[in-house]
Amino acid sequence: MNCIVVADQNWAIGCEGGLLFSLPTDMKRFRSLTIDGTVILGRKTLDSFPGGRPLPRRRNIVITRRVDFDREGCEIVSSPEAALEAAAGTEEEALWIIGGGSVYTALLPKCRRAFVTRVDAAAPQADTFFPNLDKLPGWEVEAVSEPVTENGVTYRFVDYVNTKL
Numbered sequence: 065m066n067c068i069v070v071a072d073q074n075w076a077i078g079c080e081g082g083l084l085f086s087l088p089t090d091m092k093r094f095r096s097l098t099i100d101g102t103v104i105l106g107r108k109t110l111d112s113f114p115g116g117r118p119l120p121r122r123r124n125i126v127i128t129r130r131v132d133f134d135r136e137g138c139e140i141v142s143s144p145e146a147a148l149e150a151a152a153g154t155e156e157e158a159l160w161i162i163g164g165g166s167v168y169t170a171l172l173p174k175c176r177r178a179f180v181t182r183v184d185a186a187a188p189q190a191d192t193f194f195p196n197l198d199k200l201p202g203w204e205v206e207a208v209s210e211p212v213t214e215n216g217v218t219y220r221f222v223d224y225v226n227t228k229l
């Protein structure tokens with residue numbers, strides 16, 4: 065499976081339950097990579113989507129400790145391990161960890177690739193972070209895109225591979 069994330073210079077990914085940047089080209093890429101696949105996400109990330117609704121045209125597996133949690137269009141599981149069990153049999157390329165911070169941290173070691181949209185800016189108010197892949201043993205950069213500039217920020221698509229898997 066793979067994970068996909070937008071991170072700033074300091075690997076920050078979120079603030080007060082929301083995203084740090086609005087990047088339309090990145091959103092299109094996220095959609096085209098994950099469409100028709102399976103996404104695994106934490107309950108807080110689900111709540112950050114418009115109307116708290118799951119992503120359309122994708123199987124949404126949501127992790128929560130709340131035993132009574134229910135949301136239309138979502139499969140609810142009680143742990144990251146249970147999410148992987150629910151997704152067993154899914155084609156590796158079609159299984160995506162999409163956040164947030166706690167779910168990335170839990171499942172990153174099991175990801176083969178990390179598709180990181182790396183923003184050349186710092187969001188000092190951020191409160192949620194992704195592990196620093198440049199310092200994590202086993203993770204190597206496989207490809208870096210040309211820069212994209214949008215809404216006043218420049219970013220690149222940086223693909224990492226987990227050489228430990």
Ligand SMILES: NC(=O)c1ccc[n+]([C@@H]2O[C@H](COP(=O)([O-])OP(=O)(O)OC[C@H]3O[C@@H](n4cnc5c(N)ncnc54)[C@H](OP(=O)(O)O)[C@@H]3O)[C@@H](O)[C@H]2O)c1
Binds near residue numbers: 108
């Ligand atoms: N930049 C990006 O690409 C990106 C992507 C996704 C999200 N984000 C941002 O990340 C932030 C959210 O991240 P977050 O870490 O605060 O929340 P999160 O990972 O989305 O969700 C956390 C929730 O997931 C459940 N959970 C997590 N670990 C669990 C475990 N081991 N067992 C059972 N349930 C577990 C719990 O739900 P309950 O509280 O219901 O028990 C927990 O409160 C937001 O700011 C969001 O916008 C950024």
